[in-house]
Amino acid sequence: MRQPVVLLSLCATASAWAPQPRPSITKLRHVREVMGEGSFDPAGLGRVESPRDMTIVTPRAEYIVAASALPVLFAPEAANAATAFTNNAVPSALAAYGHYISMLGILACICAERLTIKPNMTEEEEDFIAAADIGLGIWGALIAYTGYLRASAYEKGFDFYAHEPLFWLKVAFVGVFGASSFFNTIVIIQRSVAKRNGEFKPMGEKLSKRMIQICNAELVAIATIPLTATFMARGVGYAQDFPWQVEAGLAALVFAGLSFKYVKEALDFEDNPVSLDSSSD
Numbered sequence: 001m002r003q004p005v006v007l008l009s010l011c012a013t014a015s016a017w018a019p020q021p022r023p024s025i026t027k028l029r030h031v032r033e034v035m036g037e038g039s040f041d042p043a044g045l046g047r048v049e050s051p052r053d054m055t056i057v058t059p060r061a062e063y064i065v066a067a068s069a070l071p072v073l074f075a076p077e078a079a080n081a082a083t084a085f086t087n088n089a090v091p092s093a094l095a096a097y098g099h100y101i102s103m104l105g106i107l108a109c110i111c112a113e114r115l116t117i118k119p120n121m122t123e124e125e126e127d128f129i130a131a132a133d134i135g136l137g138i139w140g141a142l143i144a145y146t147g148y149l150r151a152s153a154y155e156k157g158f159d160f161y162a163h164e165p166l167f168w169l170k171v172a173f174v175g176v177f178g179a180s181s182f183f184n185t186i187v188i189i190q191r192s193v194a195k196r197n198g199e200f201k202p203m204g205e206k207l208s209k210r211m212i213q214i215c216n217a218e219l220v221a222i223a224t225i226p227l228t229a230t231f232m233a234r235g236v237g238y239a240q241d242f243p244w245q246v247e248a249g250l251a252a253l254v255f256a257g258l259s260f261k262y263v264k265e266a267l268d269f270e271d272n273p274v275s276l277d278s279s280s281d
Contacts, residue, residue, distance in 0.1 A: 092154035095146045102143035107222055109136035113184065114215035120202040126191060133188050136181065144174075156233075163240050166232035168247035170225055175255030177221035179262050184214050186266035207271035 112132040116125055151167075152158045161167040187207065194200055231237070 099146040105139035162244040172251040179258035
């Protein structure tokens with residue numbers, strides 16, 4: 001149905017721009033001789049034009065309108081294609097919004113921890129970084145859930161992402177980010193429990209420096225993951241024949257290995273708290 005419509009549109013448009021029949025020069029001269037040199041001639045019928053002027057092409061407005069209306073009359077579904085949307089357009093948009101807003105929430109929580117952590121923090125500052133870390137966990141869970149929805153149910157579908165190596169590289173970067181955050185989370189939990197039990201000790205420079213390093217690494221990951229996602233969404237490096245199970249296994253191995261490393265480091269970490277006497281000197 002669309003091919004005849006396109007053909008009719010082209011024919012009508014070509015006809016609209018075709019040269020228009022105009023009176024010949026001989027007839028115009030005859031009219032001029034009959035009417036006389038000074039006769040009233042508002043329509044310019046007595047004007048003799050050169051052959052070059054006779055080739056000017058002028059479109060007919062009614063033909064242009066008819067040519068433009070043909071697609072709408074014979075193929076209304078094509079005219080409505082720009083405004084049509086799928087049944088899952090609204091859930092897909094909400095999932096995308098949740099994904100983006102979660103990224104901003106994660107960034108805000110990490111910056112809050114990064115700017116607050118220092119040696120000899122007060123109990124109020126310790127409570128603040130604990131609240132920021134809780135927020136980081138909530139936003140992290142939301143971004144993981146919305147990311148799962150976008151990869152499996154919406155966007156291009158899992159079959160596309162599964163054969164996109166950059167997708168699994170992005171998953172590996174997310175695993176690095178999540179595993180590194182275990183260190184600060186475990187330390188914050190340990191210090192919160194110690195404070196409740198009346199065993200609170202000021203944070204030393206060694207521990208605070210290490211926690212700041214973790215925050216810096218998380219900020220680098222936050223800047224790297226969206227860059228990987230932009231290339232991934234455009235199919236850069238897409239390989240249909242490559243076994244995606246291998247890539248998924250490597251990403252899982254990276255997450256598991258780094259998780260074990262950071263959890264063990266947090267549990268075995270020994271700080272050197274600054275004593276009050278040495279700080280007063």
